[in-house]
Amino acid sequence: MATTRSFASTSHRSLRLDLAGKISQGIDFLLAGVFFVVPLFMGGVHPFGRLLYISLVGLLAIGWCLKQAFSSQGTYRPSGVEWLLLGGFLATAIQIAPLPGNLLQSVSPALAEMLPAWSNADSSGGSLGCWQTLSFTPYQSRLGIAVYLSHALLFIVLMQRLASLEDIQRLLRVIACATVGMATLGVLQVFAGNGRYLWVYDYPFNDTTRDAVGTFGNGNHFCHFLALGIGPLLWTLFASLKTEDAGSSQSGRSKSGSSGRSRFGPSPQRPFRWEMLVVMAGLAITALAGVLSYSRGGAFVMVIAGAITMIIYSLKKVIQLNAFYVIVAAGLLVACAAWALEDSRWLSEVDRLATAELDSIDSNAIRRRLWAADLELAAKFPLLGTGAGSHADAAPVTFQRALNSDATHAENGYVHLVMENGGLALGLALVGIGYLFVWMFRVLRSSDLGMVACGAGLIAALCVSLTQSLWDFIWYSPACLASTLAMAACLCRLAQLQKASLKSGSQRTKSSLAVGRLAWGSAAICLCGLLAMSLAIWTPVARAAGDWDNYLRVSTRSTESDIKFHSEVLGLRQVVRQNPHNGRAHLYLSHRYLALFDQRQERSAMGMRLHPIRQAANASGFASPAEVRQWVQAATGENFRLLLLARKHAQRALHLCPLLGEAYVTLALTDFLEGSQTGRVAELLEQAHRVRPFSGKILLAAGIEENDQGRSDQALELWKQAYQIDPSVRQEMIDALTPFMSPEFFFTEFQCQGTDALHLMRTYHKTGRPEEARATASVAVGMFEETASAAGSPTLSGIWWNRASNMHEFLKHYEDAVRCSQQAVKAMPNVLPYRQRLISNLLLSENFEEAERQLKWARSREPQNKVFEDLMVRARRGMLENQGAASASNPQPDIR
Secondary structure, eight states: OHHHHHHHHHHHHHHHHHHHHHHHHHHHHHHHHHHHHHGGGGGTHHHHHHHHHHHHHHHHHHHHHHHHHHHSSSSEEEOOHHHHHHHHHHHHHHHGGOOOHHHHHHHOOHHHHGGGEEEEOOOOTTTTOOOOOOSSOHHHHHHHHHHHHHHHHHHHHHHHOSHHHHHHHHHHHHHHHHHHHHHHHHHHHHOOOOOOOOTOOOTTTOTTTTTOOOTSSSHHHHHHHHHHHHHHHHHHHHHHHHOOOTTTTSSSSOSSSSBHHHHOOOOOOOOOOHHHHHHHHHHHHHHHHHHHOOOOOHHHHHHHOOOOOOOOHHHHTTTTOOOOHHHHHHHHHHHHHHHHHSSSHHHHHHHHHHHHOHHHHHHHHHHHHHHHHHHHHHHTTTTTOOOOOOOHHHHHGOOOOOOSSSSSSSSSHHHHHHHHHHHHHHHHHHHHHOOOOOHHHHHHOOOOOOHHHEEEOOOOOOOOHHHHHTTTTGGSSSSHHHHHHHHHHHHHEEEEHHHHSSSSSHHGGGEEEEOOOOHHHHHHHHHHHHHHHHHHHHEEEHHHHHHHHHHHHHHHSSSSOOOHHHHHHHHHHHHHHHOTTTTHHHHHHHHHHHHHHHHHHSSSSOOOOOOHHHHHHHHHTTTSSHHHHHHHHHGGGGGGGHHHHHHHHHHHHHHOOOTTTHHHHHHHGGGGGGOOOGGHHHHHHHHHHHHHHHHHHHHHHHHHHHHHHTTTTHHHHHHHHHHHOGGGGGHHHHHGGGGGGGGHHHHSHHHOOOOHHHHHHHHHHHHTTHHHHHHHHHHHHHHHHHHHHHOOOOHHHHHHHHHHHHHHHHHHHHHHHHHHHHHHHHHHHHOOHHHHHHHHHHHHHHHHHHHHHHHHHHHHTTTTTTHHHHHHHHHHHHHHHHHHHHHHSSSSOOOO
């Protein structure tokens, strides 16, 4: 009986150990997915990439817990920074917790000052309610927490998985392979790509054939990923040249028993190794990819990574390289550098760097102004920040120029951290950096050169991460941060191994804590729940990502049309259906609904846009909101529903993020539907200006409201501010103000010029005011000619001469139109639209012979062009008519 029990126990133990071994293999495959697959999704930045990253790391952590539960003795190896990881989680979690008003005021006094319209706890009627969280973007903060927990779990699991120096070396090789693979992909996409990522994905804001970006959103992040792999690549190269096993855990004793120092170098007894050649080729490809990225900061940190590694190897006497290999390696790198210097773009970049002037390096001081704005906002929320993931929405509160695009990050990791997460999070991060330097010091003190060799590559990578974070937020990319965390875990384990090598065997066991199977099983269950919650948060974002990308592609098209407009509306509706927590999608959809209302109203029998309808409703003195809505619905018919939808989505956008100032404008414009007695328009516009003081849209709306109230001087000042600080709103201002403003007003008060003057002329012409259109063209044409004459490039000169020709043609000054067209063709002779305009103006000025000559040249370039054929018919008909007229005016004498 005892024998049977013993056999059953042994069989059960064997089964558990076998299962633990299979789980361990699965863990390694999941780790490979983190380093090889996640970067393929825009460096992990794309929602699908983040969802995949969270899934892989979650399964990784669950698998490790199960492995420990099935092992004969489960242990946990502490790193010493668990309290920092927990502190980071708590600092972010408190941002999304609903807090009582008094506590919220105590922790963040500036929040109430910034959101005065949210002080009313009653959300009925037109009230916005009461804001209850420290984060301005609580949903984005939840997304950020899920990613942060994945980062923390990855670090913890790697601390457990890296049991020996051999494990660390194996992970270094994985990172090196991932680096070379990404570099190869980036180079291939430049020379053999079709502009799409992986030849499949059409990213709205980048082209893979212009710069090497791999599968990252920009060259900076791509080059940073490569720089992180430079240290592991150099270690792999030198490991292929070693005379003794670099992975030996011995403390440097030679076979003779004397205290020796294991060095890397080619052995004359060893044959040539193809592994070394492959690694050197990988280094060359990585260097070439860095050059092709045209990232100044990225190229700099790649050099820094190589320099740090080589300096440590040299100072610690780790390597003894054969001169042949040095020449080959240096030759490859010099060839890449020479190729770069032959490239005109790199030459211009080098010239800019050589000036050593900040204005040359930081064009228009964009980074510096953004940092100053972020630090100003951080000073208002010093303890816990504005909320994880809030930068894109919070930065415009203090940014001194209206943003043309969303600033998703602060272009500085430390500034970004202190703004979004406050001084507490920055303090925790600095303590963590302190731990890194302690680990570096311990590794460099080691007498085992195999350990020092590994440590050099790790130190280089971590220094790269800390350095580039000074001018870029590279931690934004999960692929980059995963590699950084992996190498931080490797460095920590090296430091622990070095410390353990100095202790006796009995003391070494204290570095790991024994944990029971029940605890590991419970941890696995908890992690399953955590993974489920994280996936539930990120799945809607990933599901809507495709529709969001389609909307961005449509919205970035330069041509305006009804098809584009309706495509935007349909795309945004699909986005909010898939992910109802996308505040910006709700905001943009509310804008589109208001624009669609005005568009349909203009084409209706009534012909009244929102502004006159709103004025009429406010002047009518309706007794209740119901009467107002009934009247508006009767006046606008089915279009009334668009106003309700615009208001609904604006309210939803604000409840997701109260910093979306343009949504307050939508509520103000539709507030008359709640009854004129609410009187909240001024309050809403003031709140909009409080969170978006540099938004031209808000200043324009506030000016219109002031003008409606009879305060024209205040309105003019607001419009001037809007026109000066926000170029993106100028054409919208022209559309809004042309119905009751003269051309002289725009030229005198706004100094309207350039493309704005062209748009002003077209707006007057489109709205049936020909005299104003001619007056605008008469002033604008002189501006265009002056701009064309002073243009610094043929391209710009051609553009402005062509526009001047267009204005002269509109004014029916055909001789001047021909003169300007000739200048445009002279500047850009191969641009056929310029030549076509010249030909049209020649025909209008009845210079048929010159028109025919120009047409012969144009048809030689495009013989199948039907427009040129028609113009040739007109030219020859005109020539015949001229000849006939000449014959009639000069009759031949009758000689008999």
